[in-house]
Amino acid sequence: MESFFNSSAVQPAATYAQLFEIAKQQHNMSTMESLWQAHYAYWGNDTLATGIMAFVAHELIYFGRCIPWIIADALPIIFRKYKIQEKKSPSVNDQWTCIKYILAIHFIIELPLIVLFHPMMELCGLSYTLPFPQLRTIAAQIVTFFLVEDTYHYWLHRAMHWGPLYRSIHRIHHQYAAPFGLTAEYASPWETLLLGFGTIGPPLVMGLITGEVHLMTVLVWMTLRQIQAIDAHSGYDFPWSLRRIVPFWGGADWHDDHHRYFVGNYSSSFKHWDVLMGTVAGPRGKATKRKA
Ligand SMILES: [Zn+2]
Numbered sequence: 001m002e003s004f005f006n007s008s009a010v011q012p013a014a015t016y017a018q019l020f021e022i023a024k025q026q027h028n029m030s031t032m033e034s035l036w037q038a039h040y041a042y043w044g045n046d047t048l049a050t051g052i053m054a055f056v057a058h059e060l061i062y063f064g065r066c067i068p069w070i071i072a073d074a075l076p077i078i079f080r081k082y083k084i085q086e087k088k089s090p091s092v093n094d095q096w097t098c099i100k101y102i103l104a105i106h107f108i109i110e111l112p113l114i115v116l117f118h119p120m121m122e123l124c125g126l127s128y129t130l131p132f133p134q135l136r137t138i139a140a141q142i143v144t145f146f147l148v149e150d151t152y153h154y155w156l157h158r159a160m161h162w163g164p165l166y167r168s169i170h171r172i173h174h175q176y177a178a179p180f181g182l183t184a185e186y187a188s189p190w191e192t193l194l195l196g197f198g199t200i201g202p203p204l205v206m207g208l209i210t211g212e213v214h215l216m217t218v219l220v221w222m223t224l225r226q227i228q229a230i231d232a233h234s235g236y237d238f239p240w241s242l243r244r245i246v247p248f249w250g251g252a253d254w255h256d257d258h259h260r261y262f263v264g265n266y267s268s269s270f271k272h273w274d275v276l277m278g279t280v281a282g283p284r285g286k287a288t289k290r291k292a
Pocket residue numbers: 157161170173174258
């Protein structure tokens with residue numbers, strides 16, 4: 001399939017830079033939009049272009065976001081005071097085992113799904129043409145995705161703590177009782193597929209219903225969701241952590257208790273489901289129940 005960006009005016013061996021210059025000459029286009037057009041024109045195959053962009057972004061964001069947490073673990077003299085389970089730091093061996101496992105999951109499970117994303121999104125009526133949607137549309141849709149994913153994650157994750165599902169699927173993710181950034185996606189391939197649907201499903205379903213979801217919105221959503229998952233597993237809670245500004249945001253403080261006490265705090269981003277369903281983990285949960 002050809003790219004929807006007509007590149008017939010461009011010589012076949014045009015470089016990214018040349019394509020970017022051509023795109024820039026078009027009026028009313030932001031730098032990001034020019035880059036987007038140049039990217040699709042360069043690859044000349046939209047499925048490939050979307051797949052490469054999403055996969056490279058996924059790797060850069062995942063490992064890029066883990067680097068600050070690896071540095072924090074390597075400098076306990078500065079960061080130990082912010083560590084939630086301060087006596088349990090991951091060893092270099094733990095981090096290395098995790099990196100190898102995550103790379104295998106990314107290449108064997110996630111890469112084929114990412115390549116399939118383009119035809120799936122076209123089927124569901126998502127768009128990837130220019131211009132990008134307005135910022136407020138992107139923001140409103142992402143807030144919806146966060147709420148839907150959190151609900152899906154709460155119930156499915158809670159179900160995964162049921163004996164047979166735990167033993168066959170979820171046990172791998174609980175190998176570390178004191179999580180660290182890299183463990184965000186340390187999970188069975190089945191868990192990656194099942195829980196991952198909570199991230200990929202909402203934009204596709206919203207696209208089917210409204211016909212107004214753009215690939216750019218999906219990429220921003222996936223970026224934020226990845227950062228949320230990595231930060232929730234970081235094992236660090238700072239005076240400036242998001243959960244101190246947004247009181248219903250869970251963050252590392254919340255998810256660390258899930259790994260530490262094993263029961264409770266099943267949601268991904270927010271606290272409301274656990275509070276409503278009486279599944280707050282650890283001493284905090286007991287205190288809430290006493291108060292009630
Ligand atoms: Zn769990």
